[in-house]
Amino acid sequence: xxxxxxxxxxxxxxxxxxxxxxxxxxxxxxxxxxxxxxxxxxxxxxxxxxxxxxxxxxxxxxxxxxxxxxxxxxxxxxxxxxxxxxxxxxxxxxxxxxxxxxxxxxxxxxxxxxxxxxxxxxxxxxxxxxxxxxxxxxxxxxxxxxxxxxxxxxxxx
Numbered sequence: 001x002x003x004x005x006x007x008x009x010x011x012x013x014x015x016x017x018x019x020x021x022x023x024x025x026x027x028x029x030x031x032x033x034x035x036x037x038x039x040x041x042x043x044x045x046x047x048x049x050x051x052x053x054x055x056x057x058x059x060x061x062x063x064x065x066x067x068x069x070x071x072x073x074x075x076x077x078x079x080x081x082x083x084x085x086x087x088x089x090x091x092x093x094x095x096x097x098x099x100x101x102x103x104x105x106x107x108x109x110x111x112x113x114x115x116x117x118x119x120x121x122x123x124x125x126x127x128x129x130x131x132x133x134x135x136x137x138x139x140x141x142x143x144x145x146x147x148x149x150x151x152x153x154x155x156x157x
Contacts, residue, residue, distance in 0.1 A: 001039040001102070002032040004050055006125040007156040010148045011118075012141070013087075013106075015132035020113045027087065027142075028052055028120055028127065030102040035149065038102030040083075042091060048083035052104045053121040060117055064126060074116055078109035087141045128155040 013026035030038040030050050040049040056077050061070025084091050085105040092099055110116060120127045129151035131143040 001036040002034065004030050004038050004102075004123065005033040006122045006127070008033065008035055008152060009122040009127050010129040010131065010143070010151070011120050011127050012131040012133050012143050014134045015118060015130060016134045018110060018116055018118070020110050023107055023109045025087075026054075026106045026108070026118060026120070028104040028106065028122065030104070030122060035145070040101065042084040042099050046083065048102075048104060050102075050104070051121075051123050052081055052106070053124075054079050054081065054106050054108065055119045055121075056108065056110060057117045057119055058114060060119075068117075068119060069126075074110065074112065074114075076111040078111070080107045081105070082107075087137075128152075 008031040009028060011026055011028050014024040018024050032038060038050065055067055056074040057068035057071050058074050059071035060068055063070035067073050082105045084100045084103060086093055086100040086103060088094060108118070129148060131147070133141045133143070
C-alpha cells in the first residue's frame with residue numbers, strides 16, 4: 001500500500017449505548033488513496049505506523065483544530081489503542097489468514113454517565129465517517145466498502 005490518506009479512514013463499532021463503568025470498542029481502518037488498507041506488518045510495527053488519537057466529548061464545538069471542536073472533553077475515561085486487533089479479538093483474520101492491516105482497536109471505559117460523542121483523529125485530522133455497529137457481530141460488524149466510500153465521497157468531494 002501507499003502512504004495513508006486520512007480522507008479514506010473510517011471508524012466503526014459501538015457508538016451508541018455507551019455506558020459508564022462498561023468498556024466499549026471502536027475500530028479505525030486506515031487506508032491509502034486507492035482505498036487499500038495500510039499494510040504495516042504488526043511484527044515490524046507493533047503500534048502501527050499511524051498516529052491515532054481518541055477523545056470523548058460531552059459537547060462538540062465547530063473549531064476543527066481544537067479538541068472536541070472546542071466543545072467539552074470528557075477526561076474521566078480509560079483508553080487503550082492497539083494495532084492489528086480485529087473484532088474477533090485476534091491479530092489475524094480467520095477469513096483471510098492475514099494480519100488486520102491498518103486496523104486499530106480502541107477500547108474505552110467512561111467513568112461518568114451522560115451523553116457523549118466519541119471522536120477519532122488520524123494523523124491530526126478528525127475522521128469524518130463513523131458507522132455504528134452496536135449489537136452486530138461477524139461480517140455484519142464491518143461496514144461494506146460501498147457504504148464507506150459513499151460516506152467518504154459525501155464528506156471529502
